[in-house]
Amino acid sequence: MSPTLPALTDARLSLEGRVATLTLDRHDVRNALTGTALVDDILAVADWVNACEAVSVLVITGAGSAFCAGGNVKDMAERGGDFEGSVAEVADRYRRGIQRLPLALQGVEVPIIAAVNGPAIGAGFDLANMADLRLASRMARFGETFLNLGIIPGDGGAWFLQRLIGYQRAFELTLTGRVIDAEQARDYGIVLEVTEPEALMDRAQALAGQIAAQPPRATRLTKRLMKRADRMALPDFLDLCATFQGMCHNEPEHLDAVHAMLETMARK
Template identity: 70%
Template sequence: MTTLPTLQDADLALDDRVATLTMRRDDVRNALTGTHLIDDIVCTVEWANADPAVSVLVLTGAGSAFSAGGNVKDMANRGGDFAGDVAEVEERYRRGIQRIPLALHKAEIPFIAAVNGPAIGAGFDLACMCDLRIGSPRTVFGETFLNLGIIPGDGGAWFLQRLVGYQRAAELTLTGRLVKADEALALGLLLEVAPEAELLERTHALARRIAGQPPKALRLTKRLLKIAQRENLPDFLDRCACFQGMCHNSEEHLVAVNAFLARQHGGGKSS
């Protein structure tokens, strides 16, 4: 039986290769700073990478928000993660919230965000770090850092423009305006908008569909999707050839091919 890591401000469950991480600090609208959520998220990614029993991870928030991002009261008081001089704040960012984008960028399994409510500032960026996002009518996004006189210190400017292009990312970041669910769907920030009561059901249905894929090839494919963002085409094709050699020599490939041929022979669908 898989042993789940011990978390402090989030719950983790595993069911049929789909893990669900639920942030549970509704008292601060699941703020990432001033809580243990950074540690919980990073720990969960490391666990999922190391455990072959996990194929997909769903990330969501309990309560009124997906995540409010940084704790604004701590900012106002220049306390908590925001206390000290320039060098001290820099170090806290590097040792704190910046661990999340680094961890999710190295995640070997697909991450799906079930955005149950507002995702603001670093909370919006956290959703953008996931591979897929499903929202509800309560979903609201906002790249609101400039409204508070700060920059997206968690790497949000890197992720957002890869989702919506430079011009739209610049507009959202420089204005700090809020984006409701319907516009987020049109912009490609959300894959789907589900009724609030069906959000987790729809998200888990997608997660189960993905988790049903051959697990080793699924992890290699996820790695390739990330590698493609930073490698040139010749190097990328070399890596694809290597990964494909691994797949063709795997047992799960033969199982999948034989199942395909059996369906075809039996008159079933070809995919």
């Protein structure tokens, strides 16, 4: 029986071959995260993925010409929507709104691939950086452009970017608000690969399928290890590895994988 997909408002979700694909579907506002239901949709998918054993990889992409434009600039100009009110009111809206996004995506148990089909600007750039892997169309553009609007990266983008490419490069991109193309993003280590626009989703699905073919429980545990490695002392990390390894050795998928390898070796 196929698992029930969560009901979404401004995005589309599909599941095929253990790969879930989430498509941001508000092309009319370039898939902006504010003024839409996209944050709630992404949060719902994050919760669903963690609870659904049929999913091994999550791919996130955008419909239309943009991946994600971040905040709605028209709302900013009118001091409306998420940007209305006093300092305390705006701060509370951030905490209850877009700041739930990095916390949720950081807690997703399966690998996340961002297939960046077009501009990823401001919080849209940050959304891409919350993924584990990024593939980009040649039409993609990336910019940590908050200072250009007189605001800071309020969704945690400065935390993700410097861990991805180092403090100095992240500082330069954030403080200048410079927009870079897909090739530069690959050179900086933001993007793993650059494809032609028509090949992006095929490549994303192929990579996702390669990961999804791995034993699913061990895949989730491996991602947990990768996420914790940079904030744990080595002795503590090795203790965690030992526990996770004990779990893996007692999973049926481990013996299935070992027997499959032995059969392959016997045929050679």
